[in-house]
Amino acid sequence: MKKVVEFKKMKSKNKLVYLFFLLIFMALSPGKAQVYEVSLLTCSPGEELYSSFGHSAVRVRQMTPGGQDLVFNYGTFDFRAPNFYGNFVMGRLDDYYLSVTTFPNFIREYDYFQRDVREQVLDLSVEQADNLVQRLTFESDPSRRFYSYEFFFNNCATKVRDVFETALGDELVWGEVIQEEEKTFRDLIDEYVYSFPWSDFGIDLALGSVIDRDATEREKQFLPDYMEEAFAKATLVGDGPSRALVKTSRVILEFPKEEFVMDTLNPYTVMWAVAILFVAVTFFGHKKKRLLVGFDIGLFSVLGLLGLLLTFLWFFTDHAATKWNWNILWAFPGHLVLVWGLLKKDAFPWLRKYLLFALILADAAVVFWILGWQSFHPSLIPLFLVIILRTNYLYYNIGSSSLKTR
Structure with a gap:
């Protein structure tokens, strides 16, 4: 617990640094033909319920000497916001926002909690990358960065998909992923909370029959792992020969997995x-x-x-x-x-x-x-x-x- 508190204090001290990098990044002019490498980061589930479904974020690296290496993160919320817990209970989740941090600081957090991080480097043209950076910069503006969070349809993963669709338009084509079996929203949740038996019980108790319908392939993308799979199947068209959206994939962090053993009191x-x-x-x-x-x-x-x-x-x-x-x-x-x-x-x-x-x-x-x-x-x-x-x-x-x- 002490380490977690120290880590949170360190994050608080870095807020001014984040703002400094953000201002520099926003000052960059697309007209100067900046060259960016854009990646999708997919993070493995954590040991707490709020992190048990994984996470998605966008990495933007400026490919010039001394260029910025930033991560755009739609999964940020401030629990110190006025009446945060009351609004959370009532389902009024308007305190989630798009934050920007440096890649080293982003990775440091996941390294601390020993969560895997995988990266898919995207094969975007200079114009496509510029369009995406402009869109991310626009949405990260303090006056526009907040959004209404909804677990199944408007979360850290779906927001990433939406920003890519907005920036790339018809040039982005999602490939069809054929699953061997249909899965309901409840089935999809169960895949991730099995190791949290009491949380699994609480979720099944609190959520109604509305989540017992089959999820479409697009709807499954509320889970970062399924979003990662969708990116792997997607293609880019209209700006030359069609090509895969993902150019290369690599593992940034990987930790050994512990075998799950259910507690006796379950x-x-x-x-x-x-x-x-x-x-x-x-x-x-x-x-x-x-x-x-x-x-x-x-x-x-x-x-x-x-x-x-x-x-x-x-x-x-x-x-x-x-x-x-x-x-x-x-x-x-x-x-x-x-x-x-x-x-x-x-x-x-x-x-x-x-x-x-x-x-x-x-x-x-x-x-x-x-x-x-x-x-x-x-x-x-x-x-x-x-x-x-x-x-x-x-x-x-x-x-x-x-x-x-x-």
């Missing part, structure tokens, strides 16, 4: 442990003629609170990916009313009706999953069994004079 083991506990509670309660609703109060309290969170994300934020989230069928906010009813000494007449309603909701979630309307996290299977078991058991036994509630 969503799968936890959910199965909960399932075993409730099976044991139900069996013991049946033998002793007791309902043991204290366990149900704990279970449905958690499910109700999760339901409130899902309701908030669906209806009260601007996050497009949290809409139509059918996790709300099992994590339903109304379960808090059931908890209130179970806390009472005498069973209300409506309790059995609500238990039947909760059972139907859980069964509906299973049907939605089977029909492919939404993919739920696999660890939820034992939890669904628990909900179905306990709602059934309480439905047929609550209010019985021969059973104790506690």
Whole structure:
């Protein structure tokens, strides 16, 4: 942690240096026929969730003695901006911006965190490179550099693609990449968060059925690895013989990969442990003629609170990916009313009706999953069994004079 703090302090001290280089770069006149080497930089995923999908940036190197070597980075944000965290929660991500830094400083960060960096040097003509540099310089102006971030459709990778399309126009032709299997947006995310089991669980819980449709080849480019592949397949036309967009590829940083071993305390083991506990509670309660609703109060309290969170994300934020989230069928906010009813000494007449309603909701979630309307996290299977078991058991036994509630 100390090293990370020191590294952040070093970055802060370099801000004035970045600004100095940016002003020099913006002062360069395309009319002087500057010669640039332009590259796409693709960085491997990091060990934190925010960096687990990798990163894309554009390197522009001025090919003259003493020329600047800069990196244009669309993935920059300032967490110290006013109400940054509040805006993030609400899905109002307008604090992302295009920053400019020197290539050595950019690489130093990735070397520090031991993340691979690959470079694709592009075969742009002098005019094409000038057009791109002008566009990048225009977009990096302080009055224009901010943009509204959206994870799937407007992020550090798609912004790179968009700036190339704007600068090169019809001269840039994306090649068609044929995949052996269709992948949904959720499938694509899962490829990168498998090593973060609880984050994977949280993402599957928070994101709705809108991400369970197949992504087109272009839409897959929100991930830097797929953007790198798209650049490798692209061609340049219209300014002479057609040629590949990528002239050469090289590895700048490469580190050994550690084999992933899932922690014992993961969503799968936890959910199965909960399932075993409730099976044991139900069996013991049946033998002793007791309902043991204290366990149900704990279970449905958690499910109700999760339901409130899902309701908030669906209806009260601007996050497009949290809409139509059918996790709300099992994590339903109304379960808090059931908890209130179970806390009472005498069973209300409506309790059995609500238990039947909760059972139907859980069964509906299973049907939605089977029909492919939404993919739920696999660890939820034992939890669904628990909900179905306990709602059934309480439905047929609550209010019985021969059973104790506690």
